Amino acid sequence: MNRIIMHYDMDAFYASIEMRDNKKYLNKPIVVAGGVVTTANYEARKFGVHSAMTTTEAKKLCPKLIVVPVNKDKYLEESKIIQELVLKITHKAEFIALDEGFLDITHIVHKFSSKEAFGNIFRKRIFEITGLSCSVGIGINKLTAKIASDIHKPGGQYIFNSEEEFIEFIRHKKIRKLPGVGVKFEQLLTKNNIFLVDDIFKFSLKELTSKYGTSRGELLYTYSRGIDFREIDFSRSTHSIGNENTFRIPIDSEIEISREIEDLFNWSYTRLIRKQMLTKTLTLKIRFQDRETITRSKTRSTPTDNKEILKGMLDEIFTSVEFKKDVKLLGVSFGNLESRSNRQLSFEKLY
Template sequence: MKRIILHYDMDAFYASIEIRDNPKYKDKPIVVAGGVVTTASYPARKFGIHSAMSTLDAKRLCPGLIIVPVNKEKYMKESKTIQNLVLKITPKVEFIAFDEGFLDITDIISKFSSLESFSSIFRKRIFEITGLTCSVGIGFNKLSSKIASDIYKPGGQFIFKDEDEFIDFIKNKKIRKLPGVGKQFEKILNKNKIFKVEDIYSFSFKELCSKYGNSRGGLLYTYSRGIDYREIEFNRAISSIGNENTFRIPLDSEVEISREIEALFEWAYARLINKKLLTKTISIKIRFSNRETISRSKTRFTTTNDKYTLKEILDELLNSLGLIGDIKLLGVSFSNLEKACNRQLILNNLY
């Protein structure tokens, strides 16, 4: 039986919770932030404000910006409510963040009149319980459902019924539309005259792997064609590997911070490779001399062990924080782990 996968993504989750609880914020540019933007409301995004941006830069773009402090406990409680609601539909759920997840609805969809009807009921029920909107995508695998949920965001739904519909949609999009293609990788592809997804089709699987490595080359080939064999990992154990270091004398320069982060990354990456693991999430932890502790993380759509890709993400996280000194602790870790052999089995099927 062909799989039917749903991806839901809560719309501007943290900001939407604050707007729901404080109606005076409705239709106004607000961000949930400490020193760095965690979530921006949709009116704020119209000014070019986005997550990981410093609040100073955000204020420059929008002088009238409303900044709301982060209330992680409230957001976690709201997330739990949503997850419990989703689990009443099916146990075959993979939660990938506080505000999004994948559901395998293959076995239950026959109870509903149509995919469209199920999507509408799903969104309506979450809104009735939480007062929050979500965007929904349905597809034939994780890839197609994830891309579908972003098409009519916020508060909409879209369905890909087969590979042909997906390819018709994706082929004329910029190559950045494919999960796993970040800013730096996009620049590399552009230099090689690859600007749109359809530019990939002239290359064989082996050519792409030879040129960009098995991980990135393989994903370019498969994702451009709607191929994604990953299962919904609803029994996956949550684990992480990493390291942190406490400094007797606080770090007081960007050079020292970069040096220590590099060492922590190298140590964690060596463990990742030695244990033959792939990772989806990279995190950084910082504690200042006054004991204030902050952490930032970024989760990719796909797992990888590509050193260049992971280091690029770490650098983005570090740059977004603008650290200059007075740091007592630094940590780097990888989570959302998967055995590398699982990915290799998929790639071997394509040779």
């Protein structure tokens, strides 16, 4: 079966979060920066402002530029929300940064009317939950998905269904369009009259590796043809198991809040058992309508999967929280995980 890979990329992630939370920044050029720009919104990019530029340089290009200090904790929190949403769709996911990741959707996309419909629903759901836009690319591998996600930025999507479609798109683009071709490599290639991706096709793999070395030669040959065998790295150990629910209409009844938390607990506990994991830590997350977010955790000395014990921990946390404001989001998760089989093995070694 041919693979179907999706790449999502949040649009101007840090800057978009700041604009969402501070309406005074809307339609104005802003950057999130310390001494160096980490993210520029699209209004600032029109002036040539980009990441890795010093704020002094950026202000020369755009005198009315607004510089917003970096709030990494806030951006990390938003990233977790997005990643948890992705993991509800599939665990065949690889997060390569706070604001982007790959999904292997080969075995789930058939549940939707088309690849286009899947991408549309994904982008819509991200926006509904976070108020942020993302761009999506769907392709036959990581390479094609990554390049596709950049074509209709911001907020759009593009799909490559075959190597032929990709080649037709990429062949007339500048050679720098290929991932892995940096400034210095581009300069070397242009000295040899290689300006466009199309210029690569006249060379064999042997000629390219002989001229530019095995690694760079293979990169030019394979990437120009849409060939990429890299797998989605979803084998990383699970750090937590849980679930969140964002409410379109905030809830204010303590009875309703309690019922939602119990549902989240049961859903998360089912996943814990299914994955044959034990846990030491239970965490309750609450986001109020004004976006204030609090987390409360309780940790025991030994791991367990006993439902009564874990529910007792949750009840202790719940009674310690004051619900004076409407609730927009609730989440229950288990952390400090340990495989039940590993735990059993450690006991067996004692005998």
